[in-house]
Amino acid sequence: RKEVEQDPGPFNVPEGATVAFNCTYSNSASQSFFWYRQDCRKEPKLLMSVYSSGNEDGRFTAQLNRASQYISLLIRDSKLSDSATYLCVVNKGGNDMRFGAGTRLTVKP
């Protein structure tokens, strides 16, 4: 079993749609969680951290469920510019980070 698992997609949604991605992780001792965004073979960049209480940044909402060991990302009112690959990242401790394979999103006009 992979340490971090994501549905690879692709998710194809119209502009304005709401889309949600899930990610599961295997190590129950994992300490922190993140979503990174990667555009078209460029380097990944941090989108947002994920906290137990859930956190929101504009149209993006991230949730963590430690009991079920999954993380989610919700994007509301999708824009064309949201088209990218979203990488779920789990910090096992210290700086020991593990990346999921990514979920590809395409937002269409």
Add this chain to the structure above:
Amino acid sequence: GEEVAQTPKHLVRGEGQKAKLYCAPIKGHSYVFWYQQVLKNEFKFLISFQNENVFDETGMPKERFSAKCLPNSPCSLEIQATKLEDSAVYFCASSQGTKTYNEQFFGPGTRLTVL
């Protein structure tokens, strides 16, 4: 520098040849990470360093891959006797490493093509 720098941008090697990739972390960052991303988006951790010391090498295919981070030099990832399946983009990242978590900042990657 202010950004993670990786060289070269592209590297083409024939099967069996050696490939060497370089990474200069952001100044002041003490952790360096190498990742391999193949065509299907699989993002694989290879190795990490804390300054010049190996921190975690659980992802390294030890037979042909080696890496170093020496003082006052760019970090390097070397592949001896490349194989077709080594074709991938190799990303380097760095972080400050002073807290439980520090954001990893990625370089633009080196695209290795093995023919």
